[in-house]
Amino acid sequence: FQGYIGSTIDIHDRKLAEERIRQSELELQEMIRREKQFVQNAAHEFRNPLAAMQGNLDILVRHPNLPRSERLDVIEEVQWETLRLSRMVNDMLMLARGDMGLEFLIEDLDLTKVLQEVWDDARASNPHHAFRWNLPEKVNLRGDAERLAQLFSELLENAVKYSPPGAAITLDLQQDAEGVTLILQDQGAGISEVDLPHVFERFYRVDKARQRSGRAEGTGLGLPIARWIVEQHGGNIELYSVLDRGTTVQVWLPRDVE
Ligand code: ADP
Numbered sequence: 001f002q003g004y005i006g007s008t009i010d011i012h013d014r015k016l017a018e019e020r021i022r023q024s025e026l027e028l029q030e031m032i033r034r035e036k037q038f039v040q041n042a043a044h045e046f047r048n049p050l051a052a053m054q055g056n057l058d059i060l061v062r063h064p065n066l067p068r069s070e071r072l073d074v075i076e077e078v079q080w081e082t083l084r085l086s087r088m089v090n091d092m093l094m095l096a097r098g099d100m101g102l103e104f105l106i107e108d109l110d111l112t113k114v115l116q117e118v119w120d121d122a123r124a125s126n127p128h129h130a131f132r133w134n135l136p137e138k139v140n141l142r143g144d145a146e147r148l149a150q151l152f153s154e155l156l157e158n159a160v161k162y163s164p165p166g167a168a169i170t171l172d173l174q175q176d177a178e179g180v181t182l183i184l185q186d187q188g189a190g191i192s193e194v195d196l197p198h199v200f201e202r203f204y205r206v207d208k209a210r211q212r213s214g215r216a217e218g219t220g221l222g223l224p225i226a227r228w229i230v231e232q233h234g235g236n237i238e239l240y241s242v243l244d245r246g247t248t249v250q251v252w253l254p255r256d257v258e
Contacts, residue, residue: 041203042092045220049081049088056081084219091221095202098228104144106257111139111148111173111180118153119171128165134172139180142256143233151229154222155184155249161218163188163246179235179254186248191241199239200227234258 056074060066066074112135123131159169167187174181191199195206203220223239230237235253 038202042088045088045203046085049085053078053081088219088221091219091225094225095221095228098225098232104147104232104257106142106144108140108142109145109148111141111143111253112136113138114145114148115152115171115182118149118156122153122156122160126160126165129160129163130166130168132168132170134170136173136175139173139175140255141180141253143253144229147229147232148253151226151251152182154226155251158218158222159184159186159188159247159249162186167246177255179252182249182251182253184249184251185246187246190243190245190247191239192243196239196241199223232257 056078059074060071115135119131119133123129156169163169163186168185169187170183170185172183172185174183191206195204198204199206200223202224205218205220227237230251230253233253234257235251237252238250239247240250241247
């Protein structure tokens with residue numbers, strides 16, 4: 001039996017097999033390293049809102065006679081931090097499900113209809129931005145409607161969040177036989193060359209202080225979620241930005257998911 005194996009698996013094959021095993025071990029190690037880093041970052045991100053909540057609750061306990069308006073400020077702060085925490089938990093769960101291979105529900109859809117709902121909501125809640133929409137009446141595509149709406153919502157939320165009231169937010173769409181390209185443009189804060197390569201990393205946020213003062217603090221998970229959704233559809237996402245001038249996000253989606 002030994003002799004039989006020895007004669008059929010030659011040294012070259014064995015080396016190849018060993019190399020493959022080594023490669024998958026390395027990949028596995030890298031996955032574990034990334035997972036550990038994610039947990040570490042998450043714990044770190046939880047600490048700030050929790051500390052802020054605790055601090056504010058301490059104030060309420062220690063100063064029971066705080067004037068009503070000041071008390072309301074403190075309570076609002078706690079409410080804000082709670083909201084932030086729950087957003088973060090939701091985003092993390094979403095990405096964790098993605099890591100575990102969450103199934104997408106692929107069906108025939110009208111992309112215009114999917115995007116229109118998100119767009120109308122954003123317009124209604126941000127009346128001071130100038131929204132410009134250049135989409136065909138109907139765009140046929142196969143995809144997961146709920147996830148595509150979520151993708152667009154993440155991108156649109158950023159466009160609003162990082163641009164001042166009055167600034168224009170424009171959505172264009174180009175299409176050919178193979179797929180569609182969505183182009184979302186804002187005239188906001190932009191992203192520097194130094195930060196741009198990192199914005200798709202989990203928890204990466206540019207200049208936290210600036211965002212905090214503007215009450216626009218996010219989770220740093222929006223773009224990673226967006227990229228995950230695009231990739232699950234077999235598409236790609238690119239971000240172009242000039243600091244203090246604005247940002248353009250370009251998403252290509254194939255007509256049909258492989
Ligand atoms: P966040 O929840 O902080 O918005 P994202 O993952 O969506 O996290 O984005 C990561 C970072 O990229 C943001 O913190 C922000 O600094 C930057 N960014 C994303 N979109 C824009 C945009 N349209 N304009 C300016 N900066 C942006």
